Every structure is written in structure tokens, then in C-alpha cells.
Amino acid sequence: MASSSTSLYRRRQLGSLIALTLCGIATALGLVFLIWIIWTTLLHGLAALSPALITEMTPPPGEDGGGLANAFMGSLLMVFLAVVIGTPIGVLAGTFLSEFSRGKKLGETIRFVNDILLSAPSIIIGLFVYELIVRPTGRFSGFAGGIALAFIFVPVVVRTTDEMLRLVPDVMREAALSLGIPRWKVTVNVLYRSASTGILTGILLAIARISGETAPLLFTALNNQYWSLDMTQPMANIPVVIFQFAMSPYEQWQNLAWAGAFVMTAFVLILSVVSRSFLNRKGGK
Amino acid sequence: MFTKKLLSTCLGAGLAAVFAMSASAADITGAGSTFVYPVLSKWSADYNKINGDKLNYQSIGSGGGIAQIKAATVDFGASDAPMKPEDLQAAGLGQFPVVVGGIVPVINVKGIASGQLKLSGKVLADIFLGNVNKWNDKAIADLNPGLKLPDSQIAVVHRSDGSGTSFNWTNFFSKVNPDWKSKVGEGTAVNWPVGIGGKGNEGVAAYVTRVKDSIGYVEYAYALQNKLPFALVQNAAGQYPKPNAESFGAAAASAEWGTAKDFFLIMTNAPGEKAWPITATTWAIMYKQPKDAARSKAAFDFFKWALEKGQKEASSLDYVPLPETLVKQIEGYWTSEFKG
Amino acid sequence: MSEALATMPAATSTPPRRTGILGDRIFFWIVTACGLIVLAALLAAAASMLWGGLSAFRTFGFGFITGTEWDPVAGHFAGLVPIYGTLVTSALAMIIGVPVSLGIAVFITEVAPRAIRGPVGGAIELLAGIPSIIYGMWGLFTFAPFMSDYVQPILIDWLGPIPLIGALFSGAPLGIGMLTSGIVLAVMIIPFISSVMRDVFLVVPPQLKESAYALGSTKWEVVRDIVIPHTRTAVVGGIFLGLGRALGETMAVTFVLGNTHNIAISLMEPGTSIAATLANEFAEASDDLYRSSLTALGLILFVVTFIVLAAAKVMLVRMARQRGE
Numbered sequence: 001m002a003s004s005s006t007s008l009y010r011r012r013q014l015g016s017l018i019a020l021t022l023c024g025i026a027t028a029l030g031l032v033f034l035i036w037i038i039w040t041t042l043l044h045g046l047a048a049l050s051p052a053l054i055t056e057m058t059p060p061p062g063e064d065g066g067g068l069a070n071a072f073m074g075s076l077l078m079v080f081l082a083v084v085i086g087t088p089i090g091v092l093a094g095t096f097l098s099e100f101s102r103g104k105k106l107g108e109t110i111r112f113v114n115d116i117l118l119s120a121p122s123i124i125i126g127l128f129v130y131e132l133i134v135r136p137t138g139r140f141s142g143f144a145g146g147i148a149l150a151f152i153f154v155p156v157v158v159r160t161t162d163e164m165l166r167l168v169p170d171v172m173r174e175a176a177l178s179l180g181i182p183r184w185k186v187t188v189n190v191l192y193r194s195a196s197t198g199i200l201t202g203i204l205l206a207i208a209r210i211s212g213e214t215a216p217l218l219f220t221a222l223n224n225q226y227w228s229l230d231m232t233q234p235m236a237n238i239p240v241v242i243f244q245f246a247m248s249p250y251e252q253w254q255n256l257a258w259a260g261a262f263v264m265t266a267f268v269l270i271l272s273v274v275s276r277s278f279l280n281r282k283g284g285k
Numbered sequence: 286m287f288t289k290k291l292l293s294t295c296l297g298a299g300l301a302a303v304f305a306m307s308a309s310a311a312d313i314t315g316a317g318s319t320f321v322y323p324v325l326s327k328w329s330a331d332y333n334k335i336n337g338d339k340l341n342y343q344s345i346g347s348g349g350g351i352a353q354i355k356a357a358t359v360d361f362g363a364s365d366a367p368m369k370p371e372d373l374q375a376a377g378l379g380q381f382p383v384v385v386g387g388i389v390p391v392i393n394v395k396g397i398a399s400g401q402l403k404l405s406g407k408v409l410a411d412i413f414l415g416n417v418n419k420w421n422d423k424a425i426a427d428l429n430p431g432l433k434l435p436d437s438q439i440a441v442v443h444r445s446d447g448s449g450t451s452f453n454w455t456n457f458f459s460k461v462n463p464d465w466k467s468k469v470g471e472g473t474a475v476n477w478p479v480g481i482g483g484k485g486n487e488g489v490a491a492y493v494t495r496v497k498d499s500i501g502y503v504e505y506a507y508a509l510q511n512k513l514p515f516a517l518v519q520n521a522a523g524q525y526p527k528p529n530a531e532s533f534g535a536a537a538a539s540a541e542w543g544t545a546k547d548f549f550l551i552m553t554n555a556p557g558e559k560a561w562p563i564t565a566t567t568w569a570i571m572y573k574q575p576k577d578a579a580r581s582k583a584a585f586d587f588f589k590w591a592l593e594k595g596q597k598e599a600s601s602l603d604y605v606p607l608p609e610t611l612v613k614q615i616e617g618y619w620t621s622e623f624k625g
Numbered sequence: 626m627s628e629a630l631a632t633m634p635a636a637t638s639t640p641p642r643r644t645g646i647l648g649d650r651i652f653f654w655i656v657t658a659c660g661l662i663v664l665a666a667l668l669a670a671a672a673s674m675l676w677g678g679l680s681a682f683r684t685f686g687f688g689f690i691t692g693t694e695w696d697p698v699a700g701h702f703a704g705l706v707p708i709y710g711t712l713v714t715s716a717l718a719m720i721i722g723v724p725v726s727l728g729i730a731v732f733i734t735e736v737a738p739r740a741i742r743g744p745v746g747g748a749i750e751l752l753a754g755i756p757s758i759i760y761g762m763w764g765l766f767t768f769a770p771f772m773s774d775y776v777q778p779i780l781i782d783w784l785g786p787i788p789l790i791g792a793l794f795s796g797a798p799l800g801i802g803m804l805t806s807g808i809v810l811a812v813m814i815i816p817f818i819s820s821v822m823r824d825v826f827l828v829v830p831p832q833l834k835e836s837a838y839a840l841g842s843t844k845w846e847v848v849r850d851i852v853i854p855h856t857r858t859a860v861v862g863g864i865f866l867g868l869g870r871a872l873g874e875t876m877a878v879t880f881v882l883g884n885t886h887n888i889a890i891s892l893m894e895p896g897t898s899i900a901a902t903l904a905n906e907f908a909e910a911s912d913d914l915y916r917s918s919l920t921a922l923g924l925i926l927f928v929v930t931f932i933v934l935a936a937a938k939v940m941l942v943r944m945a946r947q948r949g950e
Binding site for chain 3: 009017020023038044088093097100106110116119132154158183185187208218219243246257258261269276
């Protein structure tokens with residue numbers, strides 16, 4: 001009796017050990033993939049890295065040299081546009097959710113919809129903006145690209161603003177309101193100020209998210225082989241150039257694609273690590 | 286609902302204003318055929334140095350070229366499949382050839398060098414139908430006595446996008462293989478019976494390079510650039526010419542452009558001992574009465590320069606220069622068909 | 626990411642005072658308008674796709690979903706092939722991704738020494754930050770050759786001859802296809818699923834776990850019998866969240882799926898998904914019915930992901946509420 005129960009206990013212990021080892025293996029597997037992907041990007045990317053990357057334009061096929069200057073600039077402009085459009089809308093919509101719609105159906109609905117937009121397939125956004133902007137204006141353009149990115153940018157900002165504002169203790173709201181200060185002033189001067197780090201990191205996180213987006217730009221910004229600052233024209237951008245060059249048979253183009261991929265990945269990862277660490281500290285996790 | 290409508294109206298009006306302001310810039314946008322991409326982007330780079338105009342050409346596939354010029358989102362579309370004269374008429378469009386080139390089957394089979402493998406059009410079509418699915422199939426072996434063929438599955442690579450290269454390829458198949466004609470037919474995008482799809486000539490080339498025992502088809506310049514081994518294809522005269530400017534030119538020479546309305550003419554399976562059987566033309570498609578006359582004019586200037594002065598670059602990238610008589614015909618077509 | 630935030634004590638709601646000064650009213654309307662923009666964006670996207678896809682649904686009716694023919698030459702379109710590809714690759718991603726995510730979450734919350742929990746969790750979350758096109762390039766240039774050289778030949782030799790299952794693993798080792806896409810997708814969704822699981826595992830009341838330990842349960846038994854049952858709604862929510870991601874993923878799949886309209890039993894064969902079809906063909910659909918059919922596919926994808934994500938959200942909210950009470 002006693003011996004059988006200890007053997008049962010041993011078996012259970014062994015089972016537990018096996019299961020937990022499998023968990024360790026799963027984690028190792030995840031890490032292996034992470035390292036593998038980053039290693040691949042690093043390996044190919046570093047080899048192709050050169051100063052010409054940011055001083056020269058995307059070359060025509062079969063010509064040596066060249067860089068990605070126009071694509072970097074284009075991406076920068078479109079991300080900037082998305083931030084300019086998206087930040088006020090995102091922050092204010094987040095404010096609405098956290099401050100003006102508590103417990104209301106409308107607020108709940110918007111929060112629900114926002115969370116769905118957060119994970120909605122980004123190619124759908126591309127289709128939508130093509131119909132919304134490209135067809136009516138009759139032109140692929142940097143504007144269309146920037147607006148498509150804004151559609152992805154806004155939900156991230158809404159979500160973090162909403163969460164960060166809700167972390168501000170009610171005591172602060174009540175104290176300020178009891179002094180007879182108008183609500184909008186309370187929101188701007190007290191709430192935004194105390195949640196500013198959180199909101200800002202939310203914006204950084206959103207920038208990281210849109211910087212690597214390819215699908216929404218395919219039918220909106222198209223691409224451009226020249227340097228262009230004209231937002232009404234088709235615009236070069238890093239993700240689409242990477243996509244085109246990576247799939248090309250020309251070695252020079254493939255090298256540029258890897259270099260672009262490396263720079264983009266490094267930028268996105270550093271940005272998201274930094275903002276996440278801010279966010280976690282703020283969230284008190 | 287009202288807010289949304291108001292917003293979208295404001296947005297639309299604002300954007301329209303911005304777009305109207307900058308319409309004067311002489312930046313030309315074209316999109317379409319990947320077949321012509323290398324030469325157009327080379328021309329563009331050279332023309333930019335001489336003239337300063339920037340022609341931005343994006344290879345999105347011939348189907349895309351037609352789609353986007355119809356949607357008027359670009360200044361010209363480029364397609365390897367000509368539009369039918371009545372379709373052109375209906376859309377208010379005109380088309381003219383820009384360059385001639387060849388499409389070649391490319392292979393990635395260990396032990397078979399470029400130009401060693403010979404295929405008849407019928408067998409080639411059978412491979413793409415899936416009827417012939419091993420490299421050592423009797424049909425292939427019979428055409429290649431003495432060549433050591435591996436006992437492995439053939440991985441077919443075709444285009445995933447709408448493509449004039451596919452159009453000429455399937456048009457050739459339809460001419461030489463009745464089975465293909467009844468089951469699949471011809472078009473810029475067809476219902477492929479087997480294989481994997483690559484986006485653009487570059488996508489097919491990339492897949493053929495990476496997938497073992499594969500066969501695909503690309504524009505000749507892509508095969509050269511990528512050092513992809515090609516196979517020889519039997520022409521209408523029963524010969525196996527090498528793919529090069531000479532054999533593409535031989536096919537182009539047999540074409541009678543003078544009688545073709547809107548230059549609607551397909552050159553596959555051309556007669557002639559030396560003619561490469563899958564020779565193709567790329568057409569530029571533009572509006573006869575463009576919304577933006579200045580851009581359209583800039584585009585015509587570019588094509589005039591390209592047709593008259595740029596054909597040397599075309600040959601250096603292994604395209605065939607258009608015959609001088611054809612260039613004259615095209616310029617005549619411009620003055621008679623295009624306003625402004 | 627931070628579902629736990631939802632459990633923060635809700636601030637007392639102060640409705641905008643009707644008697645408030647002008648500034649307050651203006652501010653209220655501005656923020657409300659911005660909130661409505663978010664709502665409008667979703668509605669407008671859905672409406673534009675419904676509008677665009679209408680003529681395809683009208684022409685082909687229900688057959689659009691059940692038919693397999695995608696023939697731009699004949700102008701005949703039916704979406705089953707991309708729908709099938711989307712479902713199969715997502716299913717593969719879930720079969721591979723869910724157990725691995727569970728393992729990672731358990732490892733981080735229960736097994737790992739405290740000191741490495743943060744770094745390991747952070748590293749796994751990094752996977753979510755890598756742009757999807759990088760997954761695509763890595764998939765095509767590094768992972769697909771690896772699959773075709775090492776993994777697929779073994780699968781074909783070992784599993785191919787087995788009846789029934791063998792059909793799934795027959796064919797040529799191309800390296801590109803359903804299986805490769807499924808694995809790449811799995812890697813992409815692991816960080817999302819595992820971070821939800823980790824977050825909810827962390828908030829299981831310690832009393833519950835400790836009483837189970839006191840009764841002599843092993844660590845795995847505590848996880849299996851206490852932690853997972855206690856958090857199952859949120860765990861399923863997290864899984865659905867991952868599924869939503871997998872269904873709509875575009876760029877990575879476009880690189881490695883093979884982009885061919887083809888339904889094959891074998892997982893080695895190439896196929897296509899809705900998102901990949903859109904990325905490949907949308908810009909070049911030259912006639913209206915073609916474009917409409919693609920938009921209709923987009924709408925189907927939109928509706929399916931909406932349902933999946935909504936289900937995820939509902940489950941996560943329910944879990945948060947349970948904890949809040």
C-alpha cells in the first residue's frame with residue numbers, strides 16, 4: 001500500500017518533470033526562432049550596410065551602387081504624416097473613452113471597435129484607403145500612404161491613452177474640479193500632464209508598429225525610384241522597396257533589401273523595447 | 286452619421302485642393318508590365334540626366350498597368366498583352382509598342398546547363414498542364430537523347446499576378462497544344478493547373494533560383510541578369526534557335542504592323558527558321574484626351590526620345606530595337622490619335 | 626497586453642455638466658467626435674468593402690464561397706481556394722503555436738527562476754515587434770530552404786507511406802507551401818498568445834495554488850488543474866486573438882505560401898490565402914468584376930476576423946470582470 005502510493009507519487013513527479021521540461025523546450029524554441037530571425041537579418045544586413053545607403057537613390061536594375069535615401073525619406077514623411085493626423089485623434093478619442101464615456105454604451109462600443117481595429121488585417125486598410133483616396137484623387141500618393149498608416153496608428157494611441165488616463169487617481173480629478181476649474185482645463189493641465197510619459201510611449205509604440213507596415217502601402221503610396229518630397233506623388237518607402245528588391249533577381253537589389261530590412265528591424269525593435277519598458281514601469285507591472 | 290459625412294467632405298475637399306496645387310510638376314508616373322521594367326527604368330535614369338524630367342515606373346504587372354490606366358491613377362500603363370481596339374475605343378485609350386523582347390523557359394535542374402535542354406511547345410505546355418511531371422519523362426527524354434535527366438518531380442513556377450508575359454506564354458501554348466487551349470486558354474492571368482506563383486518576372490526568377498528541379502518562364506533580360514539556365518524551344522519551322530536579339534528580331538521582322546489596328550498584333554509561334562517562338566511586344570497605353578495634358582505631353586516626349594535615341598540601351602539589355610519604319614508609324618499614330 | 630489594467634478600480638463617472646461653461650462643451654464635443662471617428666473608420670471600411678464586393682456576390686451568389694474556380698480569363702470567380710488556404714494555414718499555426726505559447730507562459734510564470742522571467746518574457750515579446758515583411762524574407766531565404774533540405778524530406782520519407790496521414794505529407798519538398806506558412810505564422814502569433822496567457826496566469830490567486838500544493842499536487846498538476854481551468858476564458862480569448870492575427874497576416878504569407886490557386890491535400894503543396902491573393906492581384910485586377918471579387922474576398926476576411934476578434938474580446942472582458950468582482 002505504502003510502496004504503491006510512493007510509486008504513484010513518483011510517477012506524478014516524473015510526469016510533472018516531463019511536462020515542465022516540455023515548457024522549457026517550448027520557450028527555447030521561441031527564443032531559437034527569435035535569434036534565428038534576428039541573426040539572418042543581421043548577417044545579410046550588416047554586409048550590405050554602407051554610407052551610400054542614406055546618400056544615394058534606389059538604383060535602376062543592373063547598375064552597381066545606389067542606396068535607399070529616397071525610401072528612407074518617403075517612409076519618414078509618411079510616418080510623420082500619420083503621427084500628425086493620428087496623434088490628436090488618438091489622444092482625444094482615448095480621452096473620450098476614459099473621461100467622458102464611463103459606463104456608457106457608446107464608450108464600450110468604441111473601445112470594443114478600437115480593439116478590433118488594433119488587430120484588423122492591415123491589407124484591408126490598404127484596400128479601404130485605395131477606395132477612399134487613391135481612386136477619387138486619381139493618383140497614388142504619399143498622402144494616401146500616410147493616411148493608411150494613420151488608420152493603423154490611431155487604435156494603438158487610443159488604447160494606451162485610455163489605459164494611461166484611467167491610471168490617474170480620481171483624487172486628482174476631484175481635487176482639481178472642486179477648485180472650480182473647468183473640466184477641459186483639468187484634462188489638459190492635470191490629467192495629460194500626469195499621464196504624459198504613458199501617452200508619449202503609446203505614440204512611440206504606435207510609430208514602431210507602423211514603421212514596418214508593408215501591406216497598407218502597396219496600393220496607396222506605390223513606390224518611386226526618385227527622390228521626392230511631394231506628398232501628392234507616388235512615394236518611395238522602405239517596406240515596399242524591401243518587398244520589391246527582395247523578390248528581384250538582381251544581387252545588388254537583394255543586398256539593398258537586406259540592408260533596409262536590417263535598419264528597419266533595428267529601428268522598430270529598439271523603439272518598441274524602449275517604449276515597452278517605459279510602459280511597464282508606468283503600469284507598475 | 287452627419288459628423289462622418291461632414292468630415293469626409295472636408296477631407297475630400299482639402300485633399301483635392303492640395304492635389305490641384307501641385308499638378309504642374311513634370312513627374313510622370315507609369316505602371317504595368319514587369320517585362321519592360323529593366324529597360325524603362327534604365328531609360329528613365331538616362332532621360333533624367335539629360336532632361337530633368339522624372340519618370341517613375343513601377344512594375345506591378347501588365348494587368349495592373351491596364352487596371353491603373355483605366356482608373357486614371359497613372360499617366361501611362363504598360364502591358365505585354367495588347368488591349369483590343371474596341372476596348373481601347375470604349376475607354377478612350379490608345380496604345381503603341383515600345384520595345385520587343387523574348388520570353389524564355391528557365392530551369393533549375395542539377396546537371397543541365399543553359400541551352401542543353403530542348404523542349405517542343407507541346408511538351409512544354411504538357412509540363413505546365415501537369416501531364417508531364419517528372420524530368421525523366423519519356424516525352425522529355427525523346428527530345429533530348431544523350432542528356433542525363435534526373436528522376437525528380439518537376440516544380441512548375443508561373444506568375445501569380447496578371448502578366449503580359451503569361452499572356453504571351455499561354456498564347457503560345459494555345460497555338461501548339463490543343464489540350465491547353467481547351468482546358469486553360471490564354472490570358473494575363475489564367476487558372477494554372479499546377480505550380481507555384483511568383484509575383485512579377487523577378488518573383489518567378491527568385492523562385493526558380495531557390496526551388497530545386499523547377500521550371501519557370503521569364504523575360505530574357507531577367508534570365509541573363511540572374512544567370513538562370515534556359516531551355517530551348519522548338520519554333521514553327523521545327524528548329525531550336527538560341528534566344529537572343531537575333532532570333533527575337535527574326536520573329537519581329539515577320540510581323541506586319543502596317544495592317545494592325547492600334548498595333549494589335551501578337552508574335553508568338555512566328556514563322557521563319559531563326560524566329561524565337563515566344564517573342565513579345567510591350568505596349569504603352571495612354572488616354573487620347575488626358576486629364577492632365579502637361580504630364581501626358583511629358584510622357585510623349587519621353588517615349589519619342591526612347592524610341593529614337595534609347596534603342597541602343599534597349600539592345601544592351603537584350604531587347605530588340607523597334608524597326609525604323611515602325612517608329613515612323615507610331616509617331617504618325619500619335620499625331621492622328623492623340624490630342625494635346 | 627495589459628488586460629490587468631482593466632481591473633483597476635473604475636473611477637467614478639462624472640458626466641459632463643449641462644450647466645458647464647462653453648469651453649467644457651466644446652471640449653466634450655471634440656473628444657466625442659474623435660471617439661466617433663474610430664467607430665466611423667470601422668463602419669466606413671466595412672461599408673466600402675460591402676459596396677465594392679456587391680457585384681461579385683450578386684453575380685456568383687452563394688457559389689462565391691463554395692466554388693473553387695478562380696479564372697480571370699473566363700471572368701469566373703469563386704473564393705473557396707483562398708478561403709481554404711487561409712483556414713488551413715491558420716489552423717496549422719494554431720496547432721503549432723498554441724501548445725508552444727502555453728509552454729512559454731507556464732515556463733515564465735511557474736518554472737523559470739525569478740531573475741530570468743522578465744528578460745525571457747521580453748525576448749518572446751520582441752517576436753511581436755519584428756515587422757511581418759522580415760518574417761517573409763527570413764521565411765523565403767532562410768527558413769524555406771531549411772524546410773526543403775532537412776525537414777520536408779524527413780516528413781515525406783517517414784510520414785508519407787502511412788495511410789491517411791501520408792497524403793498530408795506527400796509531394797515534392799519545395800520548401801514553400803502550407804506547412805512552411807503555418808510554421809512562420811505560428812512563430813508570429815506565439816508572442817500574442819503567450820503574453821495574454823502569462824498575464825492571466827500571474828493573477829491566479831496564490832491561495833488557490835498554495836492549497837493545491839498543500840494537498841500534495843505537483844507543479845504540473847497545479848498548472849493543469851488549477852491555473853488553466855481558473856483562467857480558461859482568457860486563455861481561449863488569447864488564442865482567438867492569435868487566430869485573428871493569423872487569418873489576416875499578409876506579407877509573410879505572400880512570401881512563403883506560393884501564391885497559387887490550388888486546393889491540395891498535401892501540406893507540402895503551395896496554396897494561397899485571402900490576404901496573399903489581395904496583395905498579389907488587387908493592383909492589377911483590370912475589370913470591375915475581378916476587382917469586385919477581390920473586394921468580396923476582403924470582406925469575407927474582414928467579417929471572419931471581426932467575429933474571431935470580437936469573440937476574443939468578449940472572453941477577455943468576461944475574465945477581467947470575473948477578476949474585478
